[in-house]
Amino acid sequence: MKARKVTVSTAGVETEVPMDEWVPVGVFAPTREQGADFGETLYLRMHRIHSGRQTITVTVPRKPSDAGIDPYVVLIDLERFDNVEKVEIER
Numbered sequence: 324m325k326a327r328k329v330t331v332s333t334a335g336v337e338t339e340v341p342m343d344e345w346v347p348v349g350v351f352a353p354t355r356e357q358g359a360d361f362g363e364t365l366y367l368r369m370h371r372i373h374s375g376r377q378t379i380t381v382t383v384p385r386k387p388s389d390a391g392i393d394p395y396v397v398l399i400d401l402e403r404f405d406n407v408e409k410v411e412i413e414r
Contacts, residue, residue, distance in 0.1 A: 324376070324377060324391075324392065325375060325376045325377075326342055326346075326373065326375070326377065326392065327339055327342060327374055327375075328340050328341070328344070328374065341374050342372060342373055343371065343373050343374075344372055344398075345369045345370070345372075346369065346370060346372045346392050346397075346398065347367060347368070347369055347370075347392070347393055347394065347397060348366070348367070348369075348379055348381070348390075348392050349361070349364060349367045349390065349392075349395075349407070350366040350381060350383050350387045350410070351363065351365060351387060351388055351389045351394070351407075352364075352385065352386075352387060352388055353386075361389055361394065362388055362389075365383040365384060365385065365387055366381050366383050367394075368381075370392075372392060386412075387410045388410060389407050389408065389409055389410060390407065390408065390410050391406045391407030392406055393406050394406060394407050
């Protein structure tokens with residue numbers, strides 16, 4: 324995962340600033356309902372996220388479908404639909 328933080332001026336100019344924030348990280352089961360954003364929450368905890376690439380490893384009780392940072396868009400986000408992705412399980 325790669326994280327970044329930007330500020331936006333009143334003129335709309337984006338400036339990247341260092342990130343060192345506590346952000347929720349979520350892991351979700353497959354959805355059972357049509358149109359649901361996520362399935363059952365398997366893991367949701369705050370993690371310290373910094374600028375750049377990082378790896379977060381968690382253990383969940385069963386096979387996950389999706390995972391991401393700030394899944395419920397608690398933080399202001401210009402690209403709100405890129406926070407959660409499908410889980411790829413390594414073998």
